[in-house]
Amino acid sequence: MEHIAETSRRGFLKTTAFASGGLLLGVAIPALREAHAAGTLHTPNAWVHIADDNTITLISARSEMGQGVYTSMPMLIAEELGVDLAKIRVAIAPPDAKAYGNALLGGPQLTGGSTSVRDGWDKLRVAGAQVREMLAAAAASKWNVSREQVTPGNGFITGPGGRKASFGELAAAASTMPVPEKPQLKDASAFRIIGKRTRRLDTPSKVNGTAIFGIDVKVPGMTYAALEQSPVIGGTVRSFDAGKAKGMPGVIDVVQIPDGVAVVANSWWRANQARKQLAIQWDDGPNAKLNDKAMLEGIRAASATGKPLVIKAQGDPDAVIAASQRVVKREYVSQLLSHSPLEPMNFTADWKDGKVMLIGPTQWQDGAQGAVATALGVQPQDVSVQTTFLGGGFGRRIDLDFIVQAAQISKAVNRPVKLVWSREDDMTHDFYRPQAVHQLVAALGADGKPTAMTFRLTSQSITGRVFGLPAEVQDPLMTEAALAPYAIPAFRHDVVKHDAGLRVGYWRSVSHLLNAFANESFVDELAKEAGQDPYAYRLALLGNQPRFANVLKLAADKAGWGTPLPAGRARGIALMEGYDTYMAQVAEISLNPDGSVKVHKVTVAADLGQMVNPDTVEAQIQSSIIFGMGPALMQEITLDNGRVQQTNFHQFPIVRMNEAPVIDIVLVKSTEKPGGIGEPATAVIVPAIANAVAALTGKRVRKLPMTADAIRAA
Numbered sequence: 001m002e003h004i005a006e007t008s009r010r011g012f013l014k015t016t017a018f019a020s021g022g023l024l025l026g027v028a029i030p031a032l033r034e035a036h037a038a039g040t041l042h043t044p045n046a047w048v049h050i051a052d053d054n055t056i057t058l059i060s061a062r063s064e065m066g067q068g069v070y071t072s073m074p075m076l077i078a079e080e081l082g083v084d085l086a087k088i089r090v091a092i093a094p095p096d097a098k099a100y101g102n103a104l105l106g107g108p109q110l111t112g113g114s115t116s117v118r119d120g121w122d123k124l125r126v127a128g129a130q131v132r133e134m135l136a137a138a139a140a141s142k143w144n145v146s147r148e149q150v151t152p153g154n155g156f157i158t159g160p161g162g163r164k165a166s167f168g169e170l171a172a173a174a175s176t177m178p179v180p181e182k183p184q185l186k187d188a189s190a191f192r193i194i195g196k197r198t199r200r201l202d203t204p205s206k207v208n209g210t211a212i213f214g215i216d217v218k219v220p221g222m223t224y225a226a227l228e229q230s231p232v233i234g235g236t237v238r239s240f241d242a243g244k245a246k247g248m249p250g251v252i253d254v255v256q257i258p259d260g261v262a263v264v265a266n267s268w269w270r271a272n273q274a275r276k277q278l279a280i281q282w283d284d285g286p287n288a289k290l291n292d293k294a295m296l297e298g299i300r301a302a303s304a305t306g307k308p309l310v311i312k313a314q315g316d317p318d319a320v321i322a323a324s325q326r327v328v329k330r331e332y333v334s335q336l337l338s339h340s341p342l343e344p345m346n347f348t349a350d351w352k353d354g355k356v357m358l359i360g361p362t363q364w365q366d367g368a369q370g371a372v373a374t375a376l377g378v379q380p381q382d383v384s385v386q387t388t389f390l391g392g393g394f395g396r397r398i399d400l401d402f403i404v405q406a407a408q409i410s411k412a413v414n415r416p417v418k419l420v421w422s423r424e425d426d427m428t429h430d431f432y433r434p435q436a437v438h439q440l441v442a443a444l445g446a447d448g449k450p451t452a453m454t455f456r457l458t459s460q461s462i463t464g465r466v467f468g469l470p471a472e473v474q475d476p477l478m479t480e481a482a483l484a485p486y487a488i489p490a491f492r493h494d495v496v497k498h499d500a501g502l503r504v505g506y507w508r509s510v511s512h513l514l515n516a517f518a519n520e521s522f523v524d525e526l527a528k529e530a531g532q533d534p535y536a537y538r539l540a541l542l543g544n545q546p547r548f549a550n551v552l553k554l555a556a557d558k559a560g561w562g563t564p565l566p567a568g569r570a571r572g573i574a575l576m577e578g579y580d581t582y583m584a585q586v587a588e589i590s591l592n593p594d595g596s597v598k599v600h601k602v603t604v605a606a607d608l609g610q611m612v613n614p615d616t617v618e619a620q621i622q623s624s625i626i627f628g629m630g631p632a633l634m635q636e637i638t639l640d641n642g643r644v645q646q647t648n649f650h651q652f653p654i655v656r657m658n659e660a661p662v663i664d665i666v667l668v669k670s671t672e673k674p675g676g677i678g679e680p681a682t683a684v685i686v687p688a689i690a691n692a693v694a695a696l697t698g699k700r701v702r703k704l705p706m707t708a709d710a711i712r713a714a
Contacts, residue, residue: 042171044134045179046099047077047127049091054155054168056083061093061100062120063111063363064202065341065390065397066623067678068616071200075612076120079193080128080185082152083167090201092387095365095380109366112398112506113477114579114676117612121674129183131174135167138174188610188671197615202389213389214360217348217418223252225409225419226271229260229429232284232642233503237261244277254278255412259401262409268420287501287642292336292435295500295639299437302498303458309474309497311482315490317443320452324443328529332440332518333703336637337433337507338644338652343391344426345402349409350416355382356407361390363397371400372407383407394627395506398466399431427652428644431505432637434460438518442488448530449541452490457482457515460504461497471497481512481576481683484519485548486541502639508627512578512683520574520687521702524694534691535561535573547607548575551584554605554666559586569600572692576684579676581608582668585625587688588661589696595708597633597693599661602685606665609672617677622663624681629655632686633705 042050049057058074058081070090078085093100093109101107104115132152139150139157142165150159158164188195205211230236240261242254250270254263261278265271321327347360349372356376362368365385373380390397406419421429436459443452461475469475478495527537535556542549552575556562559571568590575584588601602625611617634653638645646652686704694700699714 042175044131044171044174045127046093046096047124048081048131050167050171052168052171054166055089056081056087056155056167057089057091059091059093061109062102062116063092063361063365063387063390063393063397065111065361065363065393067116067620068200068613069111069116070202071198072117072612072616073120073124074201075193075198076117076124077128079191080125080183081132083155085193085198085201087155093365095369095385097366100365108364110398111363111393112395113510114581114678114680116678117674118580118676121610125185126183129185130180133180133183134174134177135170137177138170139165141177142170142173194612195610195614198613200616206389211389213343213391214346214348215343215391215420217359217388219348219350219359219416222348222416222418223264223266223413224268224271225262225264225406225417226268226275227257227260227262227405227409227419227421227425228275228278228280229425230282230284231428232282232287232290233429234285234287235642236283236285238281238283240281241279244279245274248274248277252415253413255409257405257408257412259405262405262412262419264409264413264415264417268418272422284642290501290642291640292638295502296333296435296437299435299458299498299500303437303439303456303496306458306496306498307472308456308494309472311474311479311493311495313492315452317452317454317490317492320490321441321443321454324451326444326529327441328444328522328526329441330439330522330525331702332438332521334436334514334517335631335635335704336435336502336639337631337635338427338430338637338646339392339394339396339433339505339507340427340430340649340652340654341390341392341394341396344423345396345421346419347403347406348416348418349403349406351376351407351411351414354378355384356410357384357386358403358407359386359388360403360406361388361393361397362400362403363390363393363395364400367398368400368403371404375404376407376411394508395510396430399505423649424647427647430637431503433507434462434502434504435500436514438514440518440522442522442526444526444530448526448532448537450486450488450526453488454491455482455493455519456496457511457518458496458498459511459514460500462504462506462510464497465504466506477506478511479515480510481515481519481578484523485545485575485577486523486538487543488541508624509578509679509682512576512680513628513631513686516574516576516683517686517690517704520576520684521690521700524572524687524691525700528694533562538573538575547582548577551575551582551605551607551668554668555584555586555603558605558664558666559588559601559603561586568696570692570696572688572690572695574684574687574691576680578680578683580673581606581675581677581680583607583680583684585681585684585688587685587692589689589692591696591711595712597689597706597711599629599659599689601662601664602688603664604666604681605668606677606681607668607670607672608675608677609670610674611667612674614667617667618665620677621665621681624679625663625685626655626660628682628685629659629689631704632689634707636705
């Protein structure tokens with residue numbers, strides 16, 4: 001792992017430069033040690049590192065979990081800096097919320113909410129432009145010419161009379177130049193990197209096996225830990241007997257930490273085998289009787305008795321509905337879900353002399369640093385965090401439990417330890433996507449259009465759990481996509497927060513999926529009640545929403561909406577705005593012989609403003625649709641006596657290659673500010689499929705997932 005010294009924005013520190021190679025991982029600040037010498041390193045700002053040999057390293061402050069930020073973030077910097085992206089290196093930022101915080105999420109150094117490009121759009125281009133101007137000023141000073149007479153580009157500054165100097169040659173001199181606060185940024189018409197299809201910089205290392213994920217980490221003297229946790233989340237150890245485990249081959253120690261009992265051995269296999277021999281008496285704690293059915297009934301009851309927090313209201317919808325002759329009332333239910341990334345939870349920790357080094361996959365660097373410092377009783381500056389590639393995140397790696405566990409075990413045995421959870425650990429000790437109950441009511445006029453509507457979501461507040469949000473304060477991550485874009489004269493949208501008892505976490509698309517499933521299923525039901533085509537019905541309600549109307553038309557036209565389909569097939573349509581991205585999808589489905597849903601094709605139209613890398617945009621839409629098909633059709637977490645019943649993918653299936661549909665994508669060219677793309681498609685596919693199922697079978701499934709049994713019972 002290479003290290004870079006921390007610097008101020010205007011300070012340049014010299015140290016040995018990076019080892020040869022392409023992609024760099026695990027840059028740690030502050031730290032300074034000898035690396036393979038390749039020249040003197042200069043650090044103009046937190047984002048750009050330039051060596052005397054003109055090696056340029058750009059920093060990504062967001063974790064790479066497959067969404068392409070190791071390419072898109074450097075593209076933003078490289079565009080303004082004037083370097084060839086293929087010739088630069090990329091490193092992940094260390095914990096430093098002041099330098100690398102995510103403004104769209106309130107300041108923590110956190111990857112989530114489809115914020116990476118949106119948060120970095122201005123500040124990363126400015127960072128690149130600042131360094132460009134400092135280098136240009138250094139060249140102008142060196143050659144005694146004006147700034148207008150020098151031209152930056154492709155890692156060099158050129159000047160009058162054929163003069164030319166590399167960025168590396170000028171980097172030290174640039175340290176004496178003032179930092180321009182508002183450097184001139186390129187007009188979009190001049191972009192040569194942004195908006196162009198670009199091969200991902202991390203692909204070669206992932207193909208040839210040199211990419212380092214958390215589960216690949218090795219450090220000198222490393223041991224391995226397997227952790228036995230309470231079968232009931234929140235339970236604690238009453239007593240344990242480790243006699244048999246300690247006598248097994250390779251076992252180094254058995255230690256208790258707050259979350260359970262860990263076996264430490266010279267291989268993970270041996271640690272896990274010995275773990276099975278532990279005799280533990282558990283105190284199941286307050287969740288011993290928890291079950292998902294009772295939780296759902298509690299949520300439903302809270303919808304009537306809890307305190308509603310109004311999102312937005314207009315007019316008097318209750319009065320309009322009470323006076324109407326045509327009222328539609330529906331309830332929609334969303335299930336508990338596990339994140340289940342393919343790389344299970346793991347982290348490596350090395351406690352030594354009151355300091356701890358952490359290496360592994362996390363979405364929240366400064367959070368990991370702070371949580372471990374608190375757990376171990378040290379200062380945050382005594383905790384270093386090096387981030388590897390993430391083998392999937394989906395919000396699960398925002399939580400920090402497994403990182404703290406690794407650090408506690410390492411301190412207990414005073415050795416470097418890699419903690420690895422099994423798949424069963426991962427699925428049964430998640431922070432789950434919460435259940436939700438939506439109750440929607442609408443009044444229809446003589447033309448079939450809604451004259452009034454009420455919308456109520458009742459669910460758990462994840463933000464309240466993570467950040468301690470007061471009960472009376474609205475959770476913005478519950479209200480995403482709660483406001484549908486349709487023109488309705490009188491309406492009220494509100495939420496009721498209710499703690500159902502199980503720990504919950506942010507899950508890909510967060511509340512967009514919950515709310516889009518309810519809203520877009522409901523508008524389809526209103527269209528049916530009105531005897532109108534679902535597409536035409538939506539379009540008629542989008543008169544003042546041009547971006548929505550455009551993607552709806554594009555998706556419908558591309559999918560051939562209204563044209564004949566083979567016997568046994570049907571289409572469903574849905575739309576949503578999420579993270580400043582406007583999207584419509586059409587799902588074409590049939591039923592398999594066993595009654596389950598077969599998705600043949602999904603047509604997508606997406607308007608996400610200015611795109612950084614269209615290739616990654618398409619990949620993210622494709623992956624989001626596949627991901628969203630899981631909760632739509634087959635996935636659910638259930639509990640009995642506090643114990644999660646699903647333990648592996650045979651009970652919590654994921655979409656397989658032979659189940660993947662054809663995905664046809666239309667991307668809208670736009671100069672609007674960038675929208676997020678890593679999550680919205682996950683939400684829209686669910687109501688698109690639900691509406692197709694209703695069109696095909698005449699049955700409306702209002703509780704997810706839409707299994708064969710659920711369709712038969714509808």
